[in-house]
Amino acid sequence: QQTACIFDLDGVLVDTAVYHYKAWKQLANSLGFDFTHAQNEQLKGVSRMRSLDMILEWGGIRKSDAEREELASLKNSWYVAMISKMTAGEVLPGSLELLRQLKQQGIKIALGSASKNSALILERTGLAHFFDAIVDGNAVTTSKPDPEVFIKAAELLDTAAAGCVVFEDAFAGVQAANAAGMGVVGIGDAENLKGAQIVIKDLSEITVAEIEALNRFLK
Ligand code: G16
Ligand code: MG
Numbered sequence: 001q002q003t004a005c006i007f008d009l010d011g012v013l014v015d016t017a018v019y020h021y022k023a024w025k026q027l028a029n030s031l032g033f034d035f036t037h038a039q040n041e042q043l044k045g046v047s048r049m050r051s052l053d054m055i056l057e058w059g060g061i062r063k064s065d066a067e068r069e070e071l072a073s074l075k076n077s078w079y080v081a082m083i084s085k086m087t088a089g090e091v092l093p094g095s096l097e098l099l100r101q102l103k104q105q106g107i108k109i110a111l112g113s114a115s116k117n118s119a120l121i122l123e124r125t126g127l128a129h130f131f132d133a134i135v136d137g138n139a140v141t142t143s144k145p146d147p148e149v150f151i152k153a154a155e156l157l158d159t160a161a162a163g164c165v166v167f168e169d170a171f172a173g174v175q176a177a178n179a180a181g182m183g184v185v186g187i188g189d190a191e192n193l194k195g196a197q198i199v200i201k202d203l204s205e206i207t208v209a210e211i212e213a214l215n216r217f218l219k
Contacts, residue, residue: 001217004159005102006150006177009113009136011044011169012187012203013095014125016083016115023079024055027071033059041192045170047114047143048072076117083117086124094204099130101208108132110153112166114144133157144172147180154180162216167203168196183214 010016021040028035035058043051052072056063063071102109109130111118116137122128133156135149142148154164166177169187174195177184185206186196193199197214200206212218 001163001215002108002159003212003215004108004110004154004157004164005211006110006112006153006157006164006166006182008045008166008168008170008173008187009111009115009118009121012167013092013099013127014086014121015090015092016086016121017044017169019079019082020051022082023075024051026078027052027075028055028059031056031059031061033061035059045114045144045168045172045176047137048076048116050143080117080120083121083124086121088126091125091127093202094206095127095202098203098206098208099127102211103130105208107208107211108157108159110134110157111136112149112153113137114140114149144170145175145179147176150177150180150182154182160217165211165214168193171195181216183216185211185214 007013035055039058042054049072052068099109110133111131113136118134118136133153135153135156139152140149150166154161161181165183165185167185167187168174168177171192174184174186174193178195184196186193186199187202190199
C-alpha cells in the first residue's frame with residue numbers, strides 16, 4: 001500500500017507562528033491584557049475563531065458575536081500584512097529538501113492546515129507547486145483535534161488513512177492525526193507532542209525511508 005505525506009503548514013513548513021503570536025499579542029494588548037508563552041503554545045493548530053475565544057477567556061473579556069467577528073478580522077488584517085512580506089527564506093530548515101525528495105520518489109503530498117491564509121503563504125514562500133492536494137481552513141468545518149482536515153486530504157490523495165503520515169507541530173494536530181488512524185511525526189519538543197511516533201526538531205532530521213516505515217500497512 002502506497003505512502004502519502006500530509007504536512008501542516010504553520011510551524012512545520014514555514015515559520016508563521018511568530019506572526020500569529022505578534023498579531024494576537026497586539027490584539028490582547030489593545031484590549032488591556034497579555035498572555036503567556038505557554039498559553040500561546042495552546043493556540044497552535046487551533047482555528048482563528050477558537051483562538052480568539054481562548055484569548056478572550058484568558059483576559060476575562062466577553063464580547064458579542066458581531067464584536068468577535070470584528071476582532072478576528074482585525075487580527076487577521078495585521079497578520080496578512082505581515083505574511084504578505086514573507087519570502088522563500090522563511091521556509092523552515094529541511095522542508096524544501098524533503099519535499100523535493102518525496103516528489104522525486106513519486107510520493108503524494110498534501111497540505112492539512114487550519115489556516116485560511118494558506119494560499120498566500122504557499123505563494124509567497126514558493127512552495128505551492130509541491131502539493132497534489134490542499135486542505136486548509138477554508139475547506140473544513142471542524143478544527144483540529146477533529147481529524148476532518150486530514151481525512152479530506154487522504155481522500156483527495158486517493159490514499160487509505162493507514163498509508164498517510166502527518167507532520168505536525170501542534171498537540172491538537174497530533175491528536176487529529178491519531179484520530180484519523182494515520183502515522184504522525186511531531187515537529188518540536190517531545191513533551192508538547194505526546195502521541196507522535198517520532199519527534200524531530202525540523203524536517204532535516206528525517207529521511208524518506210524513515211517516513212515510509214511509519215506507513216501503518218507495514219505494522
Ligand atoms: C494555523 C496556526 C494557528 C492559526 C490557524 C488559523 O494552523 O497554527 O495558530 O490560528 O492556522 O490561521 P488563519 O487565521 O490564518 O486562518 P496550522 O494548522 O497550519 O498549524
Ligand atoms: Mg502548525
